[in-house]
Amino acid sequence: MKTARVVYAGAIHEGREENGQLILQDGRTVSEEEVQWLTPLEPQTVFALGLNYADHASELAFNAPTEPLVFLKGPNTFVGHRGQTHRPSDVTFMHYECELAVVIGKTARNVKQEDAYDYVSGYTIANDYAFRDYLENYYRPNLRVKNRDHCTPLGPWFVDAKDIPDPMNLKLRTYVNGELTQEGTTENMIFDIPQLIEYLSSFMTLSEGDIILTGTPKGTVNVACGDEVVTEIEGLGKLSNTIMGGDSE
Numbered sequence: 001m002k003t004a005r006v007v008y009a010g011a012i013h014e015g016r017e018e019n020g021q022l023i024l025q026d027g028r029t030v031s032e033e034e035v036q037w038l039t040p041l042e043p044q045t046v047f048a049l050g051l052n053y054a055d056h057a058s059e060l061a062f063n064a065p066t067e068p069l070v071f072l073k074g075p076n077t078f079v080g081h082r083g084q085t086h087r088p089s090d091v092t093f094m095h096y097e098c099e100l101a102v103v104i105g106k107t108a109r110n111v112k113q114e115d116a117y118d119y120v121s122g123y124t125i126a127n128d129y130a131f132r133d134y135l136e137n138y139y140r141p142n143l144r145v146k147n148r149d150h151c152t153p154l155g156p157w158f159v160d161a162k163d164i165p166d167p168m169n170l171k172l173r174t175y176v177n178g179e180l181t182q183e184g185t186t187e188n189m190i191f192d193i194p195q196l197i198e199y200l201s202s203f204m205t206l207s208e209g210d211i212i213l214t215g216t217p218k219g220t221v222n223v224a225c226g227d228e229v230v231t232e233i234e235g236l237g238k239l240s241n242t243i244m245g246g247d248s249e
C-alpha cells in the first residue's frame, strides 16, 4: 500500500493511493492538485550517503569509498511532494539527487545483513539537492551544501516494504522540465541496504522513523529557477519539486 499525509480543506489527512487516485481516510477522492503534500512520514534521524554509486563518484572524479560516507540531515530540510525549493542567488551550481529512501520500522542495534530487511518498514523517494559552491571536501559535507531549509523533497508516498520485493533492483530517473537527465539503478549502489543497516546499527541504535538516503547515480546537472524537477523510482512514484528564485531566509 502507498500512503501519504496531505492537507485538505484546512486539516491534515492521511491518504492512500488507489488506481492512481488519492483517497482520504474518510473515503473522499481528491486530486493531486487539490491538496498540499506533507512528507509521507515525520523523519526522525536521517542519514544520507555520500558517493554511494560508483558512476556518480567517478563523475565527480572521486575514488569510490571503502567505508560508507554518512552525514545527518535535520528536520528543517524536508519538504513534501509538489513543494518549492529556493535556489539562493549566490549559488552557481545546484543539482538534484534522486535517492531511494529506506524507512526503519523498529529499534535496530547490531543487526546482521541477513536480518536487515526485518527492520525496514518501507520506502519513499528523496531528492537530496546539493549546493555545490559550498562543498569544501566530499568527506566532510557542509551544512550549507546539504541542510538548507526545504532542500530535501521527500515523498509523495510511503510504500510498504512488502510491496517492494527487490529494492536493490529499481530504476531511478530524474526529469528536468520533462527531459530525462539522470538514469540509474539501485543495483549499482556500492553499499547496499543490508550493509548500510549492519554498518549503522553496529555503533548506534536505529529507531522507527529513521530514514537512510542511499545515494544517487550519475547524471546530476545544474538546475535553474523555475525548473520543475521530477525524481522517479520504479514502484514508488514520482516526486515533483519546483526551483524558486531568491533566498528563503
Ligand code: MG
Pocket (backbone or CB within 6 Å): 048, 049, 050, 097, 099, 128, 213, 215, 216
Ligand atoms: Mg545525496
